[in-house]
Amino acid sequence: MDWERLSERPGQDPYLQELALFLDAHFARTFGLVWPENEPVVPRGTGGPPDTVLARYVADGLTALLGWRVxxxxxxxxxxxxxxxxxxxxxxxxxxxxxxxxxxEVSTLSGEALYVPPGYRSSAVHSDDARHVVLVVTEAEGAQA
Structure with a gap:
């Protein structure tokens, strides 16, 4: 992945760049937790429930950045x-x-992202106000992890 070229893209959301770097570093290796320094820049006027809008935005952005299906x-x-x-x-x-x-055992707070590779079983205890978005990531054929 050409991260130097990626960082020079005008208008590219730094939140998506952070998640792309995080996924590229952990993909198919081990679980990982990241608290991104940036907030997602979800376009205004996007309809639907907030978590669905966030999921669509991140999935589309990571697919474009990584070339993987999200x-x-x-x-x-x-x-x-x-x-x-x-x-x-x-x-x-x-x-x-x-x-x-x-x-x-790993705790996640609002805004954090957890990567779980295949082969891991997971269970969770959630706070009363907990919400999360789950994305499935599939590496493109021929790509290097």
């Missing part, structure tokens, strides 16, 4: 694969387990 995982069943969880409100305490490793 999709909002809406629905009652937890998805599998490479997951990016963005805590949009409240807090959550996640327990992550991979085969043969001890469980890890």
């Amino acid at each position: 999709e909002h995982a809406a629905g009652p069943r937890p998805p599998s694969g490479h997951l990016l969880v963005i805590q949009s409100a409240g807090s959550s305490r996640w327990t992550l387990r991979s085969s043969g490793d001890p469980a890890a």
Whole structure:
């Protein structure tokens, strides 16, 4: 990935750049947590519930930046694969387990993002006001992780 060229794109949202760098660094390796320094610059006038708008904005932006397929995982069943969880409100305490490793506990606060690669099982305890967006990330064929 040509990060120097990426950072020179005029008008590119720094929030999306941070998430793209974070995903590129952790993809297919291990789970990770990031608290981006920037807030997303979601265009005004975009209709729908705030979490759906955020999910669409981040999915479209990361797809454009990384060339990977990023999709909002809406629905009652937890998805599998490479997951990016963005805590949009409240807090959550996640327990992550991979085969043969001890469980890890990670807390997410509003604004933070958690990457969970395939092979990890997760469970969470959420605050009463917790909301989060779950995105499924699929690396493009032939891309390097």
